[in-house]
Amino acid sequence: MKSRQRIFAMIIKEFRQLMRDRITLSMTVMIPLFQLLLYGYAINTQVRHIPIGVVDQSQSAFGRLLVESVKATQIPKLKAAYPTVVQAQKALKQGRVQAVLILPKDLTQRAAQGRVLGQWLVDGSDTLVSGAIKSLQTMPLTDFDIPIRKAPPAKTFEVAILYNPSQRSAVSIVPGISGIILTMTMIMFTSSAIVRERERGNLELLITTPIQPLELMVAKIIPYILIGLVQVSIILGVGHLLFNVPINGSILQILLVTLCFISASLTLGLLLSTIAKTQMQSMQMTVFILLPSILLSGFVFSYDAMPKAAQWIAEVLPATHFMRMIRGVILRGANMLDMWPDTLWMLGFTVIGICVAAKRFSKSLD
Amino acid sequence: MTSAPAIIAKGVSKRFGKFTAVKQLHLNIPQGQIYGFLGPNGSGKSTSIRLLTGLLAPSEGNIQVLGYQVPEQAEALKTQIGYMTQKFSLYDDLTVIENLAFIGRIYGLDPVTLATRIEQQLLTYDLKPIEHQRVEGMSGGQKQRLSLAAATIHSPKLLFLDEPTSAVDPENRRDFWEQLFDLCDKGTTILISTHYMDEAERCHQLAIMEAGEIRAHGEPEQLMLQMGVNVVEILYPDLRRLKAQLLALEEVHSAAQLGVRLRVLISKHVSDPIDWLKCRFPELLTAELEIARPSLEDVFVSVTGEGRA
Ligand SMILES: Nc1ncnc2c1ncn2[C@@H]1O[C@H](COP(=O)(O)OP(=O)(O)O)[C@@H](O)[C@H]1O
Ligand SMILES: [Mg+2]
Numbered sequence: 161m162k163s164r165q166r167i168f169a170m171i172i173k174e175f176r177q178l179m180r181d182r183i184t185l186s187m188t189v190m191i192p193l194f195q196l197l198l199y200g201y202a203i204n205t206q207v208r209h210i211p212i213g214v215v216d217q218s219q220s221a222f223g224r225l226l227v228e229s230v231k232a233t234q235i236p237k238l239k240a241a242y243p244t245v246v247q248a249q250k251a252l253k254q255g256r257v258q259a260v261l262i263l264p265k266d267l268t269q270r271a272a273q274g275r276v277l278g279q280w281l282v283d284g285s286d287t288l289v290s291g292a293i294k295s296l297q298t299m300p301l302t303d304f305d306i307p308i309r310k311a312p313p314a315k316t317f318e319v320a321i322l323y324n325p326s327q328r329s330a331v332s333i334v335p336g337i338s339g340i341i342l343t344m345t346m347i348m349f350t351s352s353a354i355v356r357e358r359e360r361g362n363l364e365l366l367i368t369t370p371i372q373p374l375e376l377m378v379a380k381i382i383p384y385i386l387i388g389l390v391q392v393s394i395i396l397g398v399g400h401l402l403f404n405v406p407i408n409g410s411i412l413q414i415l416l417v418t419l420c421f422i423s424a425s426l427t428l429g430l431l432l433s434t435i436a437k438t439q440m441q442s443m444q445m446t447v448f449i450l451l452p453s454i455l456l457s458g459f460v461f462s463y464d465a466m467p468k469a470a471q472w473i474a475e476v477l478p479a480t481h482f483m484r485m486i487r488g489v490i491l492r493g494a495n496m497l498d499m500w501p502d503t504l505w506m507l508g509f510t511v512i513g514i515c516v517a518a519k520r521f522s523k524s525l526d
Numbered sequence: 527m528t529s530a531p532a533i534i535a536k537g538v539s540k541r542f543g544k545f546t547a548v549k550q551l552h553l554n555i556p557q558g559q560i561y562g563f564l565g566p567n568g569s570g571k572s573t574s575i576r577l578l579t580g581l582l583a584p585s586e587g588n589i590q591v592l593g594y595q596v597p598e599q600a601e602a603l604k605t606q607i608g609y610m611t612q613k614f615s616l617y618d619d620l621t622v623i624e625n626l627a628f629i630g631r632i633y634g635l636d637p638v639t640l641a642t643r644i645e646q647q648l649l650t651y652d653l654k655p656i657e658h659q660r661v662e663g664m665s666g667g668q669k670q671r672l673s674l675a676a677a678t679i680h681s682p683k684l685l686f687l688d689e690p691t692s693a694v695d696p697e698n699r700r701d702f703w704e705q706l707f708d709l710c711d712k713g714t715t716i717l718i719s720t721h722y723m724d725e726a727e728r729c730h731q732l733a734i735m736e737a738g739e740i741r742a743h744g745e746p747e748q749l750m751l752q753m754g755v756n757v758v759e760i761l762y763p764d765l766r767r768l769k770a771q772l773l774a775l776e777e778v779h780s781a782a783q784l785g786v787r788l789r790v791l792i793s794k795h796v797s798d799p800i801d802w803l804k805c806r807f808p809e810l811l812t813a814e815l816e817i818a819r820p821s822l823e824d825v826f827v828s829v830t831g832e833g834r835a
Contacts, residue, residue: 169631
């Protein structure tokens with residue numbers, strides 16, 4: 161009872177301080193927005209005007225219409241039409257086009273039956289390209305006047321990625337960015353949480369009160385969970401609206417995975433905060449964690465391609481587990497239970513981390 | 527009625543690495559009194575208070591506060607003590623009332639008690655007009671009253687005040703002491719540290735500290751009476767030269783110029799200090815010399831190394 165009251169008092173206090181810190185507060189919105197626009201437009205400039213070839217075996221009016229509407233998305237740019245698939249594949253291999261759209265003979269019939277219309281062959285070596293073509297997979301056909309059609313197909317096209325089939329895709333860049341931004345802001349918030357109170361002299365008073373270390377730690381984390389969720393909403397929301405990042409997985413799963421990651425990151429920050437003596441030190445430690453989180457988590461380099469030692473380091477970082485989980489949810493529609501080792505790791509890290517932080521934080525000035 | 531002492535310390539020392547900040551502290555502070563630590567900066571006042579509140583663990587010795595063994599039972603003690611730190615330790619970005627509410631909740635006051643206590647504290651410490659003002663930008667006196675209000679919101683039995691008046695003007699200091707006596711009247715034991723003589727003189731008892739050690743302790747009156755020196759005030763034109771000559775003498779503890787007078791502390795071994803002075807310095811035969819009532823400052827100077835340096 162008393163304990164809940166103390167945690168609550170602490171949370172209210174943290175919130176008030178946060179709400180009054182205009183700069184920090186606006187940064188929590190500006191960082192994700194700015195980063196996203198930066199990366200997002202980088203993605204966007206690359207995904208436009210991808211050189212493609214077309215093999216239209218149907219030679220129908222509908223086929224020509226379909227090609228026009230694919231062109232209208234501005235993602236591909238029609239370079240050439242090939243009479244046969246073999247020729248098209250050769251062009252793809254030579255790199256003259258980066259993707260080929262194959263429309264089969266029975267195209268009109270397929271459309272009428274609501275089946276998949278055609279197939280893309282994509283050069284997978286550029287992940288951004290394959291991601292962009294993938295986004296055409298579910299291209300809507302609302303502009304077409306096909307009266308016989310009953311229900312729209314789940315997919316408009318089949319996509320086959322050549323050369324690099326298990327590649328990360330552009331789709332995973334936005335979730336990846338949310339991982340990086342969360343690592344940065346979450347760890348930063350809590351890594352200074354205790355140190356700030358120490359530097360401002362609040363701690364000496366606080367530890368003569370009956371508040372318990374564990375209560376303090378929990379209360380320091382809770383307000384920032386909310387901030388973290390706001391940031392993720394910004395990233396995924398803006399990513400979806402502005403850059404057409406498809407969100408395939410369930411929103412609930414995305415929320416749960418993110419929640420796990422936010423808690424783990426905040427805990428990591430809190431741990432740093434019990435080690436650091438000054439806010440400067442806590443900042444340096446945040447950067448120390450941030451760099452491998454960006455480089456080794458699978459955001460920049462593929463996890464499988466990294467040397468064993470780097471993989472070990474990566475396994476320790478919450479960001480690595482998050483990248484794996486969020487991709488699982490968004491790309492494969494997996495849920496937390498499917499990915500139980502990562503889920504367990506995140507939860508375990510949070511619980512153990514908070515306890516260790518509470519233990520490290522002795523109510524003494526020694 | 528005699529009750530158990532509020533604070534008992536036996537042979538308490540605190541070392542930071544090789545440096546000993548507090549040496550062999552012995553204390554026996556009765557309940558209901560205002561007890562003072564008087565000493566210059568770095569004499570170990572804050573460290574002593576931190577030891578007594580359980581914030582620091584002693585390197586050796588034994589501490590009992592309100593019957594609790596410290597630091598072992600410090601957690602149980604915490605609801606019964608209030609602590610006003612030397613450096614302002616409330617939150618700058620919260621308002622007066624928010625700070626009080628925060629501390630009150632942390633001490634576990636229920637909502638009804640909390641509301642009445644906040645109201646009482648706002649009135650007692652004249653904070654009502656600024657209740658919704660944020661702390662940053664408030665004057666030293668306002669901050670100090672807020673700190674005291676926060677430190678006493680849970681009506682502690684024992685109050686630790688670490689140099690509470692150092693950032694406050696003299697008038698506010700007088701008002702502050704009135705508040706302390708009010709608290710004391712209601713049964714609160716107060717331990718206060720200061721480097722002001724006039725403040726120390728108001729305490730029921732005090733300990734004079736220097737270099738981590740208690741040099742003298744007792745009631746201020748008693749200390750002045752028992753002082754091992756006599757005080758002679760000399761009215762003489764060439765005080766600067768005289769002072770230098772006096773300080774060279776073994777029996778002279780200190781000599782301090784106060785305007786046109788020189789205040790000289792002479793060891794009690796000298797039975798008639800005026801005669802003794804006139805003997806040594808014939809030029810003083812015509813000067814005006816008189817025995818003065820000792821002040822606490824004299825006590826301080828006579829027990830510490832000050833003045834001889
Ligand atoms: N945490 C610490 N580590 C090392 N030295 C300290 C520490 N705290 C205090 N000291 C030293 O102990 C001495 C006494 O300090 P303090 O108790 O703050 O004195 P006062 O409060 O009387 O000014 C000072 O010399 C100070 O530098
Ligand atoms: Mg001090």
